[in-house]
Amino acid sequence: MEKGNVLMKRYDIGRLLGQGNFAKVYYGRDIKSGQSVAIKVIHKEKVLKAGLIEQTMREISIMRLVKHPNILQLYEVMATKTKIYFVMEYAKGGELFKKLCKGRLKEDVARRYFRQLVSAIRFCHSRGVYHRDLKPENILLDENGDLKVSDFGLSALAESKLQDGLLHTTCGTPAYVAPEVIGRKGYDGEKADVWSCGVILFVLLSGYLPFFDSNLIRMYRKICKAEYKSPSWFPPNIRKLLTRILEPNPHIRISFDKIIEHPWFMEGLETKPCDNESKEKEMILPVMTKSTTNTNAFAIISLSMGFDLSGLFIENDNKEEVQFTSKNSPSEIMIKLEEISGNLNFRVVKKDEGLLRLEGNMSGDCLCVDIEIIEFACSFHVVEMKKVKGDVVCFQKFLNGGIRTALKDVVWSWQGELPMVNDGD
Incomplete structure (x- = not known):
């Protein structure tokens, strides 16, 4: 390009x-x-x-x-x-790493970045996402100087846990990785991210890494024993917080919920309730709760945003079934489908609660299509259209010959579709 x-x-x-x-x-x-x-x-x-x-x-x-x-x-x-x-x-401001190359940050600036980092990663955890490669190179800054966490290439979802409830893939950047990840015995993704955030906090305040050695094995030994020395300018409250974050034993390591209650973290939020800080406090402090809908958030978003990502690598011209999501009621969807089928000269041969079977001729061949409406969550439905008789090419013609356009009023998103562009790059 x-x-x-x-x-x-x-x-x-x-x-x-x-x-x-x-x-x-x-x-x-x-x-x-x-x-x-x-x-x-x-x-x-x-x-x-x-x-x-x-x-x-x-x-x-x-x-x-x-x-x-x-x-x-x-x-x-x-x-x-x-x-x-x-x-x-x-992110116009570029990498946080480049900013740190100029030296350590002032305490209030470091605290602001750390608050934003904790807010972002805590939110990820509430959605069952563990970053696993947190470091200043993966943190960007926008034009306002606000922090933006990026690069989720090594991230894991809660579904990746094995039967022991732990993650087992060793990944991350050596200087920022938690000791239990190095140990290869399984680890809690949340606690591992807490450790990485602690290393980042140390770097923000000091301008250098807490654990570093030209010999990787020696550096890992330092990490596993939490052998580091805080600079003389670190105040006692920061030293205490870092001791609890950079705790080699993940079972007693401080959690994000406790970090946001720490006096150093809270400093300024309660005593100076200016607009920006009030907004920041509102963004950080609420405990994320999961409703029934949120429990299925990943699956809902997966369907609604076109998450059949196999289409990125495999051509999907020969599919025998498609799905779309809709916020309309089943009756509204059903009425629309019957109306469209009539316009396409298809007849309804079977109709049941949430199920419709259409039959007709497409390019001279008989085509039979089953359409099922599935309630996925409150006010959210998945509609599956499946060929049960006829040629795949005819089915594709049925879909592309007007039904997609006609359904635009009830479709939220077609599953598996990504905008295709010309290869003129």
């Missing part, structure tokens, strides 16, 4: 912001709104060869799941036969 290209007639592509082994990130601008964005371009062939399909799909699903003011937002995903495009929030 060259500078000056236009993506999907929607985004102007600008300068290269950064690159890795499998992707490049460009500055972009939404042509219609003028909004600045970052566009991550991933080469499918490289991802396939490296066996990173699952990781790429997991990153997309997780970024769609964690919507928070201090988490870099994924706006949309597009794909061609050769590339995948992440259109993301643009």
Whole structure:
């Protein structure tokens, strides 16, 4: 992709912001709104060869799941036969790491960043997401100087836990990884993230790493024993907090819920109730609760946002069934389906509660389609359309020959669809 290209007639592509082994990130601008964005371009062939399909799909699903003011937002995903495009929030301030290269931060600035980091990661945990690679290089700053957590490529979902309730994949950046992750005996993703946040706090306040050695084995030994020395300028309350965060035993390590109650963390929030700090306190302190709907949040979002991500790597022209989500009532959906079937010269041969069977001719061939309406959550339904008789090509013609357009009033999102763009890059 060259500078000056236009993506999907929607985004102007600008300068290269950064690159890795499998992707490049460009500055972009939404042509219609003028909004600045970052566009991550991933080469499918490289991802396939490296066996990173699952990781790429997991990153997309997780970024769609964690919507928070201090988490870099994924706006949309597009794909061609050769590339995948992440259109993301643009963090004008760049990496926090570059800011730290100039030296340690003032205590009040470090505390502000730490509050925002804890707020973001605590929110991730409330959604069953564990980051597992927290470090200043993966933390960006926006134009207002607010923190944005990024890079969820190594993240895990609660569903990844084994029968022992623990995660077992050893991953992360050595200097920031928790001792139990190194031990390879299983670990709690939440407690591991707490440790990494503690290392980041130390770096924010001191300007250097608490655990560092040119010999990796020696560094791991220091981590496992929590052998570090706080600078002389650290006040006692910070030393005490870090001691509780950088606790080698995860069972007695402080939790995020306790961190936000710590006096150093709370300093200024209660004594200076200015607008910004009041908003910050509201964002951090509420305990996340899970209703019945939130329990299924990942599954609901997965369906509603088009999360059949196999379409990124496999052509889906021969599907024999499709799904869409709707916020309309079953009766409204049923009425609309019957109306459309009549317009397409299909007849209703079976009708039951939440089930409709249509039969008709498509290109001279008989086609029979079952349509089932499933209540997934309160005021949220999944509609499955499945070919039970006839040719797959006829079924695709049935779908694309007007039914998709006709259903636009009741469809929230078609599952498995990602905008396709021309390979002119």
